[in-house]
Amino acid sequence: MDAGFVATVALVYAMSRRRPRIVRRCWVHTILRKRLQRGEYHVLVQELRLDGVLFQQYFRMSKDAFDELLGKVGPLIAKADTRMRLSIGPAERLAICLRYLATGDSYRTIAFSYRVGHATVAVIVKEVAGAIWTALVEETMPVTQTEDWRAIAAGFQERWNFPNCVGAIDGKHVVIQAPANSGSLYFNYKSSHSLVLLAVVDAEYLFRVVDVGGFGRSSDGGSLRNSAFGESLRDGSLQLPPDTVIPGAERLGLLPHVFVGDEAFPLLDNLLRPFPGRQLTRERRLFNYRLSRARLVVECAFGILSSQWRMFRRVITTSPEVTELCVKATCVLHNFLRRKTIGRSSRTPVVPVVAESSDEAPTLRDAPMMGSNNATRRSIQLRVTFCSYLNEEGVVSWQHKVV
Numbered sequence: 001m002d003a004g005f006v007a008t009v010a011l012v013y014a015m016s017r018r019r020p021r022i023v024r025r026c027w028v029h030t031i032l033r034k035r036l037q038r039g040e041y042h043v044l045v046q047e048l049r050l051d052g053v054l055f056q057q058y059f060r061m062s063k064d065a066f067d068e069l070l071g072k073v074g075p076l077i078a079k080a081d082t083r084m085r086l087s088i089g090p091a092e093r094l095a096i097c098l099r100y101l102a103t104g105d106s107y108r109t110i111a112f113s114y115r116v117g118h119a120t121v122a123v124i125v126k127e128v129a130g131a132i133w134t135a136l137v138e139e140t141m142p143v144t145q146t147e148d149w150r151a152i153a154a155g156f157q158e159r160w161n162f163p164n165c166v167g168a169i170d171g172k173h174v175v176i177q178a179p180a181n182s183g184s185l186y187f188n189y190k191s192s193h194s195l196v197l198l199a200v201v202d203a204e205y206l207f208r209v210v211d212v213g214g215f216g217r218s219s220d221g222g223s224l225r226n227s228a229f230g231e232s233l234r235d236g237s238l239q240l241p242p243d244t245v246i247p248g249a250e251r252l253g254l255l256p257h258v259f260v261g262d263e264a265f266p267l268l269d270n271l272l273r274p275f276p277g278r279q280l281t282r283e284r285r286l287f288n289y290r291l292s293r294a295r296l297v298v299e300c301a302f303g304i305l306s307s308q309w310r311m312f313r314r315v316i317t318t319s320p321e322v323t324e325l326c327v328k329a330t331c332v333l334h335n336f337l338r339r340k341t342i343g344r345s346s347r348t349p350v351v352p353v354v355a356e357s358s359d360e361a362p363t364l365r366d367a368p369m370m371g372s373n374n375a376t377r378r379s380i381q382l383r384v385t386f387c388s389y390l391n392e393e394g395v396v397s398w399q400h401k402v403v
Contacts, residue, residue, distance in 0.1 A: 028085070076134060144208055
């Protein structure tokens, strides 16, 4: 058989097996071409700038805060125009990301409103959320030094009457859609899938340390153990102030600076948790009340976070990687906006996380207790010493009316 004939037959056969070429009807959909004339950013957002209250409700921040944030993030998210099309400007990209964080709406819903492709929204949310974290983390959540820990301790002593406290620690589950092929890694004790947000909060409701990305099946104690913060706490590299004598309680000797947490955390030299059980003496019940009162700041911070950024009120359908970026972005945005209100005479609101409807159940949920708590004798004795102080030298007049 002629070799040329065989080659021709093979070529025809190969071409017949090729997938048909998809011909695009248009490079940009006709509706999307009207983005500059009818897109939500170019119409509604510009009208909202004339009303500060409505602008605040739409973006969950004021016009001045938006413009200041744009000045910090804009250089990181700006794109160059090409010969084929004009790029989406940094202000519009920031608006799309903030709208997602503020509502938790689907990418397609936001895409229709802003007249861009839903894949474009997905890219914008990922890139802008990461840029927000990069631009704000050093300013709003810097690495805490020894003098910073001392200032935090002074704030807890002044506002919450708890000595040597350098932060309240807690973990929350951020409910997500089950990632593909993830098995039970993200499956938590409430039969949903989640990432764990572990945070340390100071007396002013500011996040000082956040660790995002722990698997949902982990407890608070497990998340702490596996986090960089937990490792630094164990090896003593947090640069905490040295042990000090509490003024007026010299008899107790030197006491360490401590974090306060709930029953889900282990009892360590620098981490206090309540006394367990129900049959407690009055002194121990008073200690548990005073510790819980100081620890309430982290619960309030989570409440403010989920009330401001309604993304947390829904099941987040993005990938774990994007969810982690968005959660970290909301934490630094919380600090960025909260620092502007510190020092005002208005009372800090304690925001309860209440669902507005059955479709918006809170998705920041408590993490479970860890399985065991094998504390050292020193840790147990330190808790007893703090209990003695809060019932004697550190007593406040109203605590006996509460317990």
